[in-house]
Amino acid sequence: MAIDLTVNGTPQRVEADPDTPLLYVLRDDLGLNGAKFGCGLGQCGACTVMVDGRAVLSCVTPVLLMQGRAVTTVEGLGTAEAPGPMQRAFIEEQAAQCGYCIPGMMMRAQALLQERPDADDAAIRRALEFNLCRCGTHMRILRAIRRAADTMRHAETAAPNGRAG
Amino acid sequence: MGRRKTRRNSIGRGLIGGAAVILALGAGAVAWAWESAIPPQPRPAAESFPAELVAEGARLAAVGNCIACHTVPGGRSFAGGLALPTPFGTIHSTNITPDEDTGIGRWSEAAFTRAMRRGVDRDGRHLYPAFPYDHYTRVSDADNRALYAYLMTRTPVRAEAPANHLPFPLNIRMAVAGWKLLYFREGAFTPDPAKPEVWNRGAYLAEGLGHCGACHSPRNALGAVDKDRAWAGGEAEGWTAYPIDQDSPAPVPWTADSLTFYLRHGWHPAHGVSRGPMAEVTGNLVGLPDADVAAIGAYVADRMGPPSAERLRRGEDLRALVSRRTADAGAPPGAGPTAADSQARPPAADSGRTGGDERGEAIYRTACATCHESGRPLPFGGLPFALSTAVNAANPQNIVNVTLFGLPPGDGTVSAVMPAFGGALTDADMVALLRYLRGRFSDQPPWDGLERLVADTRSGAHHVAVRPADGIERAPQNVGAAD
Numbered sequence: 001m002a003i004d005l006t007v008n009g010t011p012q013r014v015e016a017d018p019d020t021p022l023l024y025v026l027r028d029d030l031g032l033n034g035a036k037f038g039c040g041l042g043q044c045g046a047c048t049v050m051v052d053g054r055a056v057l058s059c060v061t062p063v064l065l066m067q068g069r070a071v072t073t074v075e076g077l078g079t080a081e082a083p084g085p086m087q088r089a090f091i092e093e094q095a096a097q098c099g100y101c102i103p104g105m106m107m108r109a110q111a112l113l114q115e116r117p118d119a120d121d122a123a124i125r126r127a128l129e130f131n132l133c134r135c136g137t138h139m140r141i142l143r144a145i146r147r148a149a150d151t152m153r154h155a156e157t158a159a160p161n162g163r164a165g
Numbered sequence: 166m167g168r169r170k171t172r173r174n175s176i177g178r179g180l181i182g183g184a185a186v187i188l189a190l191g192a193g194a195v196a197w198a199w200e201s202a203i204p205p206q207p208r209p210a211a212e213s214f215p216a217e218l219v220a221e222g223a224r225l226a227a228v229g230n231c232i233a234c235h236t237v238p239g240g241r242s243f244a245g246g247l248a249l250p251t252p253f254g255t256i257h258s259t260n261i262t263p264d265e266d267t268g269i270g271r272w273s274e275a276a277f278t279r280a281m282r283r284g285v286d287r288d289g290r291h292l293y294p295a296f297p298y299d300h301y302t303r304v305s306d307a308d309n310r311a312l313y314a315y316l317m318t319r320t321p322v323r324a325e326a327p328a329n330h331l332p333f334p335l336n337i338r339m340a341v342a343g344w345k346l347l348y349f350r351e352g353a354f355t356p357d358p359a360k361p362e363v364w365n366r367g368a369y370l371a372e373g374l375g376h377c378g379a380c381h382s383p384r385n386a387l388g389a390v391d392k393d394r395a396w397a398g399g400e401a402e403g404w405t406a407y408p409i410d411q412d413s414p415a416p417v418p419w420t421a422d423s424l425t426f427y428l429r430h431g432w433h434p435a436h437g438v439s440r441g442p443m444a445e446v447t448g449n450l451v452g453l454p455d456a457d458v459a460a461i462g463a464y465v466a467d468r469m470g471p472p473s474a475e476r477l478r479r480g481e482d483l484r485a486l487v488s489r490r491t492a493d494a495g496a497p498p499g500a501g502p503t504a505a506d507s508q509a510r511p512p513a514a515d516s517g518r519t520g521g522d523e524r525g526e527a528i529y530r531t532a533c534a535t536c537h538e539s540g541r542p543l544p545f546g547g548l549p550f551a552l553s554t555a556v557n558a559a560n561p562q563n564i565v566n567v568t569l570f571g572l573p574p575g576d577g578t579v580s581a582v583m584p585a586f587g588g589a590l591t592d593a594d595m596v597a598l599l600r601y602l603r604g605r606f607s608d609q610p611p612w613d614g615l616e617r618l619v620a621d622t623r624s625g626a627h628h629v630a631v632r633p634a635d636g637i638e639r640a641p642q643n644v645g646a647a648d
Contacts, residue, residue: 064527
């Protein structure tokens with residue numbers, strides 16, 4: 001079936017079986033490889049993207065549900081040349097080791113901060129509970145998210161990519 | 166003139182007389198409601214309590230689920246301060262650690278037992294019935310002694326509970342005496358000599374410390390359990406507590422054995438996993454001896470009564486159908502299909518019903534069936550909805566809670582888990598899915614008011630406490646609701 005959706009601000013029409021996971025559509029049909037396949041069961045968070053501003057596990061989300069919805073992937077937060085506040089913060093804190101979980105971490109954190117710009121440490125930890133990292137850079141990830149929150153709060157006008165999806 | 170004066174005087178006399186009667190009644194009421202303070206005593210040394218008594222108290226405290234209300238998420242155990250929203254205002258649980266100034270460190274055993282038996286604190290103040298003394302009144306002196314020993318040997322924590330937010334006159338403690346007059350009957354449990362010992366043990370635990378009826382019963386306008394309809398189903402922290410009497414909506418009728426298994430493990434292959442506040446209950450029962458869990462199971466099964474032959478037969482048919490489908494799915498244990506790797510299985514023709522909602526059916530097939538029809542055994546696979554109590558219950562609140570917010574996993578332990586679909590499903594999709602589940606997997610009439618229920622649950626207007634599967638020390642944690 002044909003599904004019309006917006007991905008990172010661009011309208012897209014994809015042809016796919018209705019039960020195709022959103023993750024496959026993003027990676028295979030649209031060439032957006034930011035979101036990762038981790039467990040395929042919605043339990044590790046590596047596939048997290050934003051749909052209409054909320055964190056969603058794209059590996060257990062059938063594309064059927066995406067008709068008319070706005071999807072944001074890590075590619076929508078900025079570019080290598082002009083990284084957005086969340087991406088800059090992760091670079092500055094060197095929060096990635098192998099990096100496999102990081103796009104999911106960034107998208108979960110982005111969704112949280114867009115809804116609650118003043119999210120405290122407890123709220124950040126609670127939101128990130130569903131995203132697993134096996135390298136163990138948790139403390140850096142937390143620092144990066146605090147830094148991003150700071151940047152987004154104080155320089156929202158100067159950072160056009162601060163808001164997405 | 167004179168007549169008028171006389172009349173005025175008689176009115177005046179009447180007023181004075183009336184006031185005197187009211188005063189007398191009031192004084193009588195105060196005298197009746199008055200509870201004296203029990204003198205403080207120095208905190209008993211922890212070593213003064215025998216270890217076996219403390220251990221017994223630990224088991225009993227788990228049955229009472231004391232920690233659930235008396236601990237703030239992430240805070241120190243039993244230090245109180247948890248906000249308990251009630252229809253009348255917010256009450257904060259108290260500190261029941263043995264801190265001398267802010268806890269119960271200076272309470273004697275007599276003061277503790279009086280609180281359990283009559284809902285009065287050491288100072289003689291009436292306690293709000295959010296503390297379920299209408300159930301705890303049945304606890305024996307011996308068990309209160311063990312509970313006292315357990316609590317007095319916990320780590321003292323200095324923590325003052327925040328002030329309650331209750332409107333007048335509920336903020337006057339004496340008002341609670343009136344409530345007690347209407348709804349509270351003091352009295353220890355009396356065994357029924359006609360019943361076997363195991364039944365009496367189960368009744369003692371379930372009706373007393375276990376306080377099952379506090380959640381599983383309807384409450385009246387003043388928050389009192391409707392005693393005539395005890396166990397006919399209620400509400401707890403945004404979750405539906407199903408009827409656990411003869412009207413249990415479980416498709417496969419409960420038995421003493423299945424109840425015991427469920428309470429022991431927190432799940433059952435024909436009924437699903439415990440979640441919401443019940444996850445904490447089953448989590449707490451871990452420390453209880455098998456015999457006590459079995460006693461509760463036996464008593465609850467007896468309260469439910471034997472199912473009709475028709476219900477029994479339908480339950481057997483369902484179980485056979487589900488086990489056949491599981492065998493067909495042929496999934497070896499531990500090798501469940503991954504959602505992203507497997508194509509959704511078309512629903513097996515079980516009931517001849519279609520559900521009648523095309524959008525809902527499409528959502529079910531693509532988003533739900535991959536786990537709920539995978540054949541992967543519980544508690545890690547999804548329950549086939551034909552077995553679901555929720556789908557057959559009077560309202561779909563628990564399905565909405567689980568679908569929007571998921572079942573968070575327990576910490577550092579293998580546990581049941583379900584991803585949250587709140588971000589992926591719009592309200593309209595959620596409603597379509599509910600219509601389909603009800604139509605296809607239940608012969609009950611359609612649910613009403615789905616749009617409102619879904620919207621309010623998502624927005625937090627209907628507050629839901631979302632707990633992890635092991636949720637013992639973490640208490641309610643709202644990981645999903647927008648508020």
